[in-house]
Structures are given as C-alpha cells and as structure tokens.
Amino acid sequence: MPKSYSGLTSYQSFKEHFERICRVNAWTSTEDKVQNLTLALEGPAAEIPKDVNEASPTAYDEIWTLLARRFGQTDAPRDAMRRFDNRRQTDTESIPEYAQALRVLHREAWPAATSSQRDSDL
DSSP states (O other): OOOOBOSSSOHHHHHHHHHHHHHHHTOOSHHHHHHHHHHHBOGGGGGGGGGSOTTSTTHHHHHHHHHHHHHSOTTHHHHHHHHHHHOOOOTTOOHHHHHHHHHHHHHHHOTTOOHHHHHHHO
16 A cells, blocks of 8 residues: 655655556556545645546546645756755765755756766765
C-alpha cells in the first residue's frame, strides 16, 4: 500500500512514490489507480477527489491536476534551490539523513542534472 498523503509534504515526491507503487502492484486500470489514490489521501488532500467523477476515464489525471494545483508549488525548482543552499545539518540528524535530505532537494532543484553534476554539487 502507498503511504498516506495529507498535503504537508512534497506533492511531487508523493506522486513519484505512488506511481512506483502502481507499477509494483500492477495497478494499470484507471479504476484501480483512482481507488488506491483516493484511499491514500487524508486530511485536506482527501477533499480533492470529492470534486471528481471517479467513473470518468480521466479521473486519475484530474485528481493529480487538482492535487498539483492545491499542494504543488508554482516555483518548485527555485524554491528547492534556495532550500538546498540554506540547508544545514540539525543536531539530531545523522550524516546519512542529512545527505539524503540534500539529495532530495538537489533532485527537486535540478531534475535534469547528471550523476556527475549531482555528485559534484553534493
């Protein structure tokens, strides 16, 4: 099952996670994807599918569009660049946790970066 999504974390990370879960579970039909996506939504995000006709062949894409509009950032790469530049290791954060946080921010800020560019920046 996919992790729950309430809108408090990155919309894009949740979408990537959910798409991966769909492939693993062989959820290929729109109905399967819509049903499992709506089950994974909670809190404010759970309100989104209420405006969508789940029987529609475009329901899955409509839900993602509404989630992006509500929880996505219009200037996500620039915001991620700023957060990457300002990110510091917290007192309670291990080095691997800190490194992973930097990797996630780098991927959001520069999605087209090559592995060598990413390694150099990190």
